[in-house]
Amino acid sequence: MEPVKALLAWLLWIWLALTIVGAFFYAPLAAGFIGQSSRILFFHVPMAWTAFLAFYVAGFYSLRYLFGRRSARDDRAAAAAIELGLVFGILATVTGAIWARIMWGAYWNWDPRQTSIVLALIFYGAYLALRDAVEDGEKRARLAAAYAVLGLAVTPFFFFIVPRITYSLHPEPVINAQGKIAMEPRMLQVLLSGTVGFTALFFWVHNLQTRIRRLREERPEPREIEA
Amino acid sequence: MGRRASSWAEEAAAVFAKEWRCELRTRYALNTLALFAFTTLVIVSVALGPLGIALSQGTSVLPVLLWLILLFAVAAGLPRAFVHEEETQTATALRLAARPSALFCGKLAYGLILVLALEAIVAPLFVAVMSLGVARPGAFVAALAAGGLGLAAGSTLVAAIIAQARGQGTLFAVLSFPVLLPLLLLSIELTRNAVAGAPAGMALLQVLLYDAMVIVVGLMLFPSVWNP
Numbered sequence: 176m177e178p179v180k181a182l183l184a185w186l187l188w189i190w191l192a193l194t195i196v197g198a199f200f201y202a203p204l205a206a207g208f209i210g211q212s213s214r215i216l217f218f219h220v221p222m223a224w225t226a227f228l229a230f231y232v233a234g235f236y237s238l239r240y241l242f243g244r245r246s247a248r249d250d251r252a253a254a255a256a257i258e259l260g261l262v263f264g265i266l267a268t269v270t271g272a273i274w275a276r277i278m279w280g281a282y283w284n285w286d287p288r289q290t291s292i293v294l295a296l297i298f299y300g301a302y303l304a305l306r307d308a309v310e311d312g313e314k315r316a317r318l319a320a321a322y323a324v325l326g327l328a329v330t331p332f333f334f335f336i337v338p339r340i341t342y343s344l345h346p347e348p349v350i351n352a353q354g355k356i357a358m359e360p361r362m363l364q365v366l367l368s369g370t371v372g373f374t375a376l377f378f379w380v381h382n383l384q385t386r387i388r389r390l391r392e393e394r395p396e397p398r399e400i401e402a
Numbered sequence: 403m404g405r406r407a408s409s410w411a412e413e414a415a416a417v418f419a420k421e422w423r424c425e426l427r428t429r430y431a432l433n434t435l436a437l438f439a440f441t442t443l444v445i446v447s448v449a450l451g452p453l454g455i456a457l458s459q460g461t462s463v464l465p466v467l468l469w470l471i472l473l474f475a476v477a478a479g480l481p482r483a484f485v486h487e488e489e490t491q492t493a494t495a496l497r498l499a500a501r502p503s504a505l506f507c508g509k510l511a512y513g514l515i516l517v518l519a520l521e522a523i524v525a526p527l528f529v530a531v532m533s534l535g536v537a538r539p540g541a542f543v544a545a546l547a548a549g550g551l552g553l554a555a556g557s558t559l560v561a562a563i564i565a566q567a568r569g570q571g572t573l574f575a576v577l578s579f580p581v582l583l584p585l586l587l588l589s590i591e592l593t594r595n596a597v598a599g600a601p602a603g604m605a606l607l608q609v610l611l612y613d614a615m616v617i618v619v620g621l622m623l624f625p626s627v628w629n630p
Contacts, residue, residue, distance in 0.1 A: 308568045321623045321627045324622075324623055325616075328616065336611075
């Protein structure tokens with residue numbers, strides 16, 4: 176298996192490198208955007224999608240932990256997914272803010288999309304704070320899983336209800352309200368390849384992080400060095 | 403398996419009665435909530451006063467301040483509901499005495515009455531002191547009631563979670579605020595509409611949806627949070 180895995184990892188790096196090249200040299204510029212700013216889309220959208228995916232993967236593992244066999248592996252997988260979700264979420268926020276500075280004139284203006292992602296980041300940041308505040312492994316897993324499942328109930332309000340209070344300047348999602356994909360084909364190709372690449376990157380790193388967590392937890396207590 | 407000696411409703415009612423009996427002995431939560439809210443109200447009132455804020459701005463700014471006062475007062479008083487059980491080591495007895503869902507409902511009812519009592523004192527005072535003209539008093543009361551239910555439900559569940567962790571006081575704020583954020587934003591929206599005389603619109607429905615969602619998820623999660 177090992178050579179296959181190594182090959183897959185190399186393929187992923189090549190895939191992502193091609194996506195970056197494609198984003199700058201293959202895809203055309205979108206009409207109505209200042210300068211080259213539309214190119215950030217090829218990174219921003221996959222990052223936001225991956226963060227979203229990561230939080231729901233964490234919700235899945237947390238549900239499975241609470242209502243399944245209570246295996247420590249599910250707990251580690253949930254925690255690792257949330258950590259990665261925060262990383263991708265912060266990246267999506269920062270790329271979004273850079274783009275907003277160019278297009279809207281300010282890094283931050285509490286556009287509903289910005290509000291949603293910040294609320295989600297705060298929620299999952301609190302999840303990590305909860306984990307840090309509980310020493311016992313089983314208890315930590317149980318309480319953290321409960322909080323993550325509570326997130327499944329509360330985060331739809333961040334994404335779908337709170338943003339409706341004000342109107343948004345955010346560009347239409349790729350698949351718009353009419354359920355049609357409206358994008359130039361070459362742009363769409365790069366965007367999809369970015370999304371596939373980032374998703375694969377997420378699952379790869381997630382697998383690594385979950386295993387690292389296991390090694391950390393199962394590492395024997397360091398013994399005092401005898402003088 | 404023998405037949406249970408007490409029904410679900412009896413257990414929930416007993417938990418509720420026990421909470422209030424303990425509360426009325428010490429009046430800890432009542433005093434904390436009331437004093438905290440009163441102090442904050444005095445600060446807001448002295449700093450802004452009835453003339454410190456233009457009438458046109460008042461309708462949008464004052465509901466925010468009202469909900470912030472309520473949120474922080476709840477955070478100061480409510481988490482004790484479960485922390486107290488762990489501190490005095492009565493949690494185990496409680497685990498034996500009532501099934502989790504009955505316990506959750508009893509505690510939730512206690513919290514709800516506490517929040518509603520707080521609102522009954524703070525909201526009229528706030529309206530009077532800040533000279534806040536409320537165009538639709540019925541909608542204003544509905545906003546407070548629906549938002550209060552959400553505050554009580556969210557805080558009760560988070561209180562149960564933090565009772566078993568370290569650093570409970572700060573952790574409660576860290577964990578509960580993100581959960582309560584959408585509720586707070588929607589309640590502020592709802593209160594603004596009531597103050598300005600605009601129709602409640604979807605916001606009331608959304609607050610009620612939030613309440614229902616958190617109560618159902620609370621009932622579902624509470625057994626795993628409560629039982630080791």
